[in-house]
Amino acid sequence: MKPTTDLDFGERFYLREAVKGMGVIARHFWKNLLGFRDPNAEIMQRKGPGVNMVSTMNYPEERKAYPPGYRGMHRLVPRIDGKPRCVACYMCATACPAQCIYIEAGEYDDQAIEKYPVRFEIDELRCIVCGFCVEACPKDAIRMDTGTHAPAVLSRPLAVFDKEALLQGPAVEHPSDLMTYRVPLRTPSADPTAGPTSRGDVKDH
Amino acid sequence: MTDTDQASALEAENDPLAVEAEIPHSLMTMNLGPSHPAMHGTVRLTVTLDGETIVNSVPEIGFLHRGFSKSSENSTWHQVLPYTDRLNYVSPILNNTGYIMGVEKLAGVKPTERAEYLRVLGGEISRICDHLTCVGAIGLELGAFTVFLYAIEARELLWDRIAELCGARVTVSWTRIGGVATDMPPGWEERLRDCLPRVVELTNEIDTLLTRNRIFVDRTRGVGVIGAEEAIDYGFTGPCLRACGVNYDVRKAHPYSVYDRMDFEVPLGSKGDTYDRYVLRLEEIRQSHRIIEQCLQQMPPGPIVIDDWRYALPPKKEVFGSIEGVMAHFKLIMEGMLIPAGEVYVYTEGANGELGFHIVSNGKGKPYAIQVRGPGLPILSALPRLIQGHAIADLIPIFDSINMIGGEVEQ
Amino acid sequence: MKVFVDGAEVEADPRDNLIEAARRIGVAIPYFCYHPRLSVAGQCRMCLVETSDAPGRLVPGCQVRVKEGLKIVTTSPAVKENQRGCMEFHLINHPVDCAICDQSGECKLQDYYMEYDHQPSRIRTYKLNKPKREVFGPLVVYDAERCIMCTRCVRFMDEVAQEPQLAVVQRGSHSLIATFPGQPLDSKYSGNTVDICPVGALLNRDFRFQSRVWFVNKSPTVCTGCSTGCNVYGESRGNVMYRLLPRRNEEVNQVWMCDEGRLTYHATNDSRTEWARTGKGDAQQSVGPRLAVERAVELLKPLAGKGGLGIAISAQCTNEEAAAAFLLGAQLGAVHYYLGGNPPGDHDEFLIRGDKNPNTHGVQLAAQAFGVQLEEPKGLDAVKALLAFRTEGLPIDKLQRLEVFIAVAQNENAVTAEAQVVLPCQSVYEQDCSLVNWYGRLQRTWAAVPAERGDSAPGWRWAADLMKGLGAASFPKSAGDAFEALAQKSMHLTGLKLAEIPDDGLVLEGEMPTQWPARAPRPGPGAPSIRPPSPPRPDLRVGDEASGGSR
Numbered sequence A: 001m002k003p004t005t006d007l008d009f010g011e012r013f014y015l016r017e018a019v020k021g022m023g024v025i026a027r028h029f030w031k032n033l034l035g036f037r038d039p040n041a042e043i044m045q046r047k048g049p050g051v052n053m054v055s056t057m058n059y060p061e062e063r064k065a066y067p068p069g070y071r072g073m074h075r076l077v078p079r080i081d082g083k084p085r086c087v088a089c090y091m092c093a094t095a096c097p098a099q100c101i102y103i104e105a106g107e108y109d110d111q112a113i114e115k116y117p118v119r120f121e122i123d124e125l126r127c128i129v130c131g132f133c134v135e136a137c138p139k140d141a142i143r144m145d146t147g148t149h150a151p152a153v154l155s156r157p158l159a160v161f162d163k164e165a166l167l168q169g170p171a172v173e174h175p176s177d178l179m180t181y182r183v184p185l186r187t188p189s190a191d192p193t194a195g196p197t198s199r200g201d202v203k204d205h
Numbered sequence B: 001m002t003d004t005d006q007a008s009a010l011e012a013e014n015d016p017l018a019v020e021a022e023i024p025h026s027l028m029t030m031n032l033g034p035s036h037p038a039m040h041g042t043v044r045l046t047v048t049l050d051g052e053t054i055v056n057s058v059p060e061i062g063f064l065h066r067g068f069s070k071s072s073e074n075s076t077w078h079q080v081l082p083y084t085d086r087l088n089y090v091s092p093i094l095n096n097t098g099y100i101m102g103v104e105k106l107a108g109v110k111p112t113e114r115a116e117y118l119r120v121l122g123g124e125i126s127r128i129c130d131h132l133t134c135v136g137a138i139g140l141e142l143g144a145f146t147v148f149l150y151a152i153e154a155r156e157l158l159w160d161r162i163a164e165l166c167g168a169r170v171t172v173s174w175t176r177i178g179g180v181a182t183d184m185p186p187g188w189e190e191r192l193r194d195c196l197p198r199v200v201e202l203t204n205e206i207d208t209l210l211t212r213n214r215i216f217v218d219r220t221r222g223v224g225v226i227g228a229e230e231a232i233d234y235g236f237t238g239p240c241l242r243a244c245g246v247n248y249d250v251r252k253a254h255p256y257s258v259y260d261r262m263d264f265e266v267p268l269g270s271k272g273d274t275y276d277r278y279v280l281r282l283e284e285i286r287q288s289h290r291i292i293e294q295c296l297q298q299m300p301p302g303p304i305v306i307d308d309w310r311y312a313l314p315p316k317k318e319v320f321g322s323i324e325g326v327m328a329h330f331k332l333i334m335e336g337m338l339i340p341a342g343e344v345y346v347y348t349e350g351a352n353g354e355l356g357f358h359i360v361s362n363g364k365g366k367p368y369a370i371q372v373r374g375p376g377l378p379i380l381s382a383l384p385r386l387i388q389g390h391a392i393a394d395l396i397p398i399f400d401s402i403n404m405i406g407g408e409v410e411q
Numbered sequence C: 001m002k003v004f005v006d007g008a009e010v011e012a013d014p015r016d017n018l019i020e021a022a023r024r025i026g027v028a029i030p031y032f033c034y035h036p037r038l039s040v041a042g043q044c045r046m047c048l049v050e051t052s053d054a055p056g057r058l059v060p061g062c063q064v065r066v067k068e069g070l071k072i073v074t075t076s077p078a079v080k081e082n083q084r085g086c087m088e089f090h091l092i093n094h095p096v097d098c099a100i101c102d103q104s105g106e107c108k109l110q111d112y113y114m115e116y117d118h119q120p121s122r123i124r125t126y127k128l129n130k131p132k133r134e135v136f137g138p139l140v141v142y143d144a145e146r147c148i149m150c151t152r153c154v155r156f157m158d159e160v161a162q163e164p165q166l167a168v169v170q171r172g173s174h175s176l177i178a179t180f181p182g183q184p185l186d187s188k189y190s191g192n193t194v195d196i197c198p199v200g201a202l203l204n205r206d207f208r209f210q211s212r213v214w215f216v217n218k219s220p221t222v223c224t225g226c227s228t229g230c231n232v233y234g235e236s237r238g239n240v241m242y243r244l245l246p247r248r249n250e251e252v253n254q255v256w257m258c259d260e261g262r263l264t265y266h267a268t269n270d271s272r273t274e275w276a277r278t279g280k281g282d283a284q285q286s287v288g289p290r291l292a293v294e295r296a297v298e299l300l301k302p303l304a305g306k307g308g309l310g311i312a313i314s315a316q317c318t319n320e321e322a323a324a325a326f327l328l329g330a331q332l333g334a335v336h337y338y339l340g341g342n343p344p345g346d347h348d349e350f351l352i353r354g355d356k357n358p359n360t361h362g363v364q365l366a367a368q369a370f371g372v373q374l375e376e377p378k379g380l381d382a383v384k385a386l387l388a389f390r391t392e393g394l395p396i397d398k399l400q401r402l403e404v405f406i407a408v409a410q411n412e413n414a415v416t417a418e419a420q421v422v423l424p425c426q427s428v429y430e431q432d433c434s435l436v437n438w439y440g441r442l443q444r445t446w447a448a449v450p451a452e453r454g455d456s457a458p459g460w461r462w463a464a465d466l467m468k469g470l471g472a473a474s475f476p477k478s479a480g481d482a483f484e485a486l487a488q489k490s491m492h493l494t495g496l497k498l499a500e501i502p503d504d505g506l507v508l509e510g511e512m513p514t515q516w517p518a519r520a521p522r523p524g525p526g527a528p529s530i531r532p533p534s535p536p537r538p539d540l541r542v543g544d545e546a547s548g549g550s551r
């Protein structure tokens, strides 16, 4: 390819090229002015009589939904009984390059799963939306499929979302959950005064 | 005022030419940036002007410094990916690919066939985005705002596709050791095929508006010229080097991934001026389009990531349901992939030139050292040479045509 | 004795088994059930290797001893295949528990899986159910599903703790570890079973769910629970300590420690004196370190050289704190020195000593070096002003009587409530310092907790600040300085520097007791760690004038 050829007379004369340019712009102009506005957010699929494909969107009246795989705001996935699937394994906090996940673990006294997050907080301001937490979770307990982004806030502490705020959306079950839901055998403890098996137990679940 | 001064002042009053000569004549120093609306990225230029002519200039970087190398040393191999997103943030997939190829080379891992195609596909989309940004901005900065809008419209279409593919528009963190994170979602291929003609159409319109436009040509032709040899001496690569007529494109010269199976041309310029750099980018958009079409055609079915649990996270089903899977998963997340000790330099064709990663591993889950050869830095270092002697008004178009990306220049 | 491990020549000890011989040149033979300090059980079969003695057969590396010229092969296909198959067997009934298992991150199964197996599961049936979360004793909880039946815990209780409280019950894949009816695992050494359990079957109830092991930083330090001074690792994140783990020292604690010692870190986390303050009761005021020291100086100055001033030093103080306290005492002309400390507790024939203070011996050595007489704190009546370095063992009723009471204290308690000035002291786990254990072993500790709390500083720093405030020309500026001030006076420490104390410590000979508890680990006669005392060189003696001419 040789891009640099000298301009011929017509080109040097401005006018020819100017008219050509006007042509391009006029096409866009008429399309935008008269084109039938199809509010379909998917611009490429806009249909309509006459000229379609007006490529702008009247935000905020028209909004484009985030695509299905889009990494949006986090949510903690509930089990069918409404409790978080999360078992406070800290994998997400470990994988997170922004170190924005804070977890404190506690113990269920009556369930095979034993461990759950007493506190689970995500600082959405620190989050870089990389999705590594979702990838790292071995329980499918954290997802970014809310289809929305972290909302704007008026002060930094408000960007820290706690467990209650994050626990939302449809419950999820996996066939492999059966294994963790079974009732464990428990032999009577040798120490009747045993109490909880971990220190600092929180029983308010 | 001494007597002689008074005398000469009187003399000057009678002689208009002498008046001219007496006007104090000095150079002016002006700061451009770091946050000037016309600046392309956060960089400061201290320009010394003689009237309107640039006598000298000193670019100063560091306003976007994020300590890429040091931060990487404290992250696992995968955690480095978000940092690479932010090198050239207009074409993150190219950076992701370049980096992960280095890690794969160290590990002796070959990504799956499909992943290779996906990477090339995503990379070329990214390249188009990058060139569109540059071309659009050059129009914008010469007063052709329409061009910018068209370019951004085309780029938006592609970024929407990238968002569907990777889950994010810009900060994609998409590649993984041995593959990529997500496959093409259903219907994505059609949507991409839908919007590519539109992108080409918009590119052609930009072409019509600018390429033969005398105002544009006069402002860019013969401006910011650099010869082939000098460009090589400065360490130019990519479009800026090819605009000087040097046929060097890593994709052709040292084909990596599946580029050897792609049929495309390497456009070349001749003069090495702003105009050549602009035209070349337009042409590269068309070539990238060709590559994308071929990728879509040749895309083989199959897994998107290798099945080697030492380097790739096990499939979710195994993690949820088997102890083997969950153990491998835990080890990989806790410690990172244990990449064999060694040292590599991998180089790929980034949007602005050769993007090199020098990676050292000591066998641990975190890189021992990473350095980046960003294509932007050598080119930026030649900027004073490019703009010297030109009018201040030419600075911005020249600066734009080298397409400096702050994140890449200052890792 | 020469043997060959994968072709490489190794100079092995005749008592070595194959695992130990290979370890000498860094070749790792994987094992679960073998433990260098326990008898060999041959339970897990992970250690099988090939030898020239039995070609074509696999022999357990834990059980077979080396012999001259033996060739050991650890990388043959048969060995590899056994390791892989062995892992697969161990994992057949293993629960998918890593997410809730405290062991992950330090679990042998995880490590070996990545190294020797890394293939997907082939099991298509449900796993066996066994008891989970069974409380074995005050410190230990058991999960039978995770147990790989290596019997290390059983052997430990039999052989080391010598309280057989655990046993294998049931048969085949149903077998599990159990305590005896009515007899919980309440041995004083039960925590060690958690450490030696290669998987997450036995877990420490104190540490359980508190943190993940890869988040905590490990640093070598010395347990403060009793005068044995077990070598330990302190693990912390931020300024919170999470646990203590035994660190190997064959002459002090081998690789064990007692349960009580494991919990001593709590005093570093809880009810700390954080801020320097003046006044007591309602008049309490956090004033910052500078003003607090000024106030203390104000109180002490009129008393200097007048008599009636006592200094109490707790046996919890480090050598450096003791040295600085004696220097300060000399400057103030203190007349009485009291040795406080935790009250004595129970003891046994193994690790636990009755003296529940880590540095009684060290404080005594320092007192000897500075030529002062240590008295019982119940004789507090003799003074009207008291400066206390750490507050253990001070009789609270006698403190109310004092005109001036200044305390350098680590934790809030009834004693600090009585003090006019409280200067917060760092715990031993937060300092670089040295301690002397019951038989005269000088041991170095390193700060296990990086961040400082509030105004807290090492005790010697407070002493130095007071010395400075009272007009001393020279005062210790670092822990090394404080130690040197002591070393220049003590014949046992002559010429030593804090930084030069070996990691394993030194025995200051001549202080070795003649009576040893039957099973207490000790240096053999002529062990390299024994250091003969020598009188201090007179030209090195400094600060004699400050020490009141005691020498």
Ligand code: SF4
Binding pocket: A092, A095, A096, A097, A098, A099, A100, A101, A122, A126, A127, A128, A129, A130, A131, A132, A133, A134
């Ligand atoms: S998306 Fe990334 S940065 Fe955000 S919480 Fe998850 S891992 Fe952390």
Ligand code: SF4
Binding pocket: A085, A086, A087, A088, A089, A090, A091, A092, A093, A103, A133, A136, A137, A138, A139, A140, A141, A142, C099
């Ligand atoms: S990785 Fe999943 S299960 Fe583990 S703590 Fe995070 S959300 Fe909970």
Ligand code: SF4
Binding pocket: B327, C094, C095, C096, C097, C098, C099, C101, C102, C103, C104, C105, C107, C108, C109, C110, C146, C199, C200, C201
């Ligand atoms: S014992 Fe090890 S492999 Fe088993 S659940 Fe615990 S961490 Fe995972």
Ligand code: SF4
Binding pocket: C146, C147, C148, C149, C150, C151, C152, C153, C154, C177, C193, C196, C197, C198, C199, C201, C202
């Ligand atoms: S509890 Fe632990 S130490 Fe005891 S047999 Fe089971 S795996 Fe071994």
Ligand code: FES
Binding pocket: C030, C031, C032, C033, C034, C041, C042, C043, C044, C045, C046, C047, C048, C060, C061, C062, C063
């Ligand atoms: S270590 Fe030899 S059989 Fe377990």
